Amino acid sequence: MLAEEIRQQLKDLFTLEEYTDIHELSNDECVQGSNLKHFSYEWIVAATNNFSPVHKLGQGGFGSVYKGVTSEGQEVAIKQLSENSKQGLVEFKNEVVLIAKLQHTNLVKLLGFCIHGNQRMLIYEFMPNKSLDFFLFDPNRKEHLPWEKRLSIIEGIAQGLLYLHKYSRVRIIHRDMKASNILLDENMNSKISDFGMAKILQQNETKSNTRRLSGTFGYMAPEYAMEGIFSTKSDVYSFGVLVLEIISGKKNSYFRSEDGPLNLVEHTWELWNRDAVLQIVDPALNNISLKEEQLQRCINLGLLCVEDLAVDRPSMSDVISMLTNENLALKKPKKPAFVSRYSVVHGFQEDRSEKFTVNQLSISAMEAR
Structure with a gap:
């Protein structure tokens, strides 16, 4: 009491x-x-x-x-x-x-x-192994993440999101899924953290919108970044970006060349169309030839999650099925959405103001009243 x-x-x-x-x-x-x-x-x-x-x-x-x-x-x-x-x-x-x-x-x-x-x-x-990005994007520490562990982390994130979207008392949209918000316990099991931007949907709601946009560039679904519409499918988009980052060991924002791909999502899509998608696999993962089918399947899953239209993306229930049932055939992905910092900022109307945090990765935008 x-x-x-x-x-x-x-x-x-x-x-x-x-x-x-x-x-x-x-x-x-x-x-x-x-x-x-x-x-x-x-x-x-x-x-x-x-x-x-x-x-x-x-x-x-x-x-x-x-x-x-x-x-x-x-x-x-x-x-x-x-x-x-x-x-x-x-x-x-x-x-x-x-x-x-x-x-x-x-x-x-x-x-x-x-x-x-x-x-x-x-x-x-307390999470003794800090966050996923602490290992994933460090050239020395990432070797502590062999493919089996990365796959386990992906499955853990998926299970946590499924609980939030379907099995918790209220339907919760996290809205800020990213590598730094995935913490690792002593056994490197993944745990979703930071619910400060989370939103509740009533059980009869499938989506909602907001006048306050909060999240992180590169992980935002297009309908959320451009229109403020959020749903379980906007979390699925962020999850898809995370899957591609975990497989590649690179941040979505890794590509900065003016002539090259906009981000990791676009780079993966280009390789997929050239039947060379395994080129995104992190070189730190040894003996990938023994796991090519599994890696290809997970990349396919990641691309399905970042498709442009929310209705085309799988639910987290579907994601779990695709991860756990290797006999389940996966659809070919459609062209994904390429959401960039530029497209988000310039997609706002002129009567809005943008506010960036010190790390210049998270954004909170308020419509003027």
């Missing part, structure tokens, strides 16, 4: 104008039903050695992340959200409401939260 003061603070947060998306869960239910622990600020200070730089794990658009160690020796991750950011406020409420009610082996577990004045912090299970 939460202390009355903390309970009231949470109720106040969930009734602010900036946050009206939780239409499936009442405010009182959000506060009572989460079974989350409220950690004291003193506990946070002790666990992080007063937010020592030595404990800092990283810096994101919403704030800093620290490693914490309890008096019992348990390791946790503590996300300190920006005090002055409305996005930080939205993320806090998204995480507390959504993740607290989600239980799946391929989702990062939220342990609790801390409210201290204007400061809001989230406490998660």
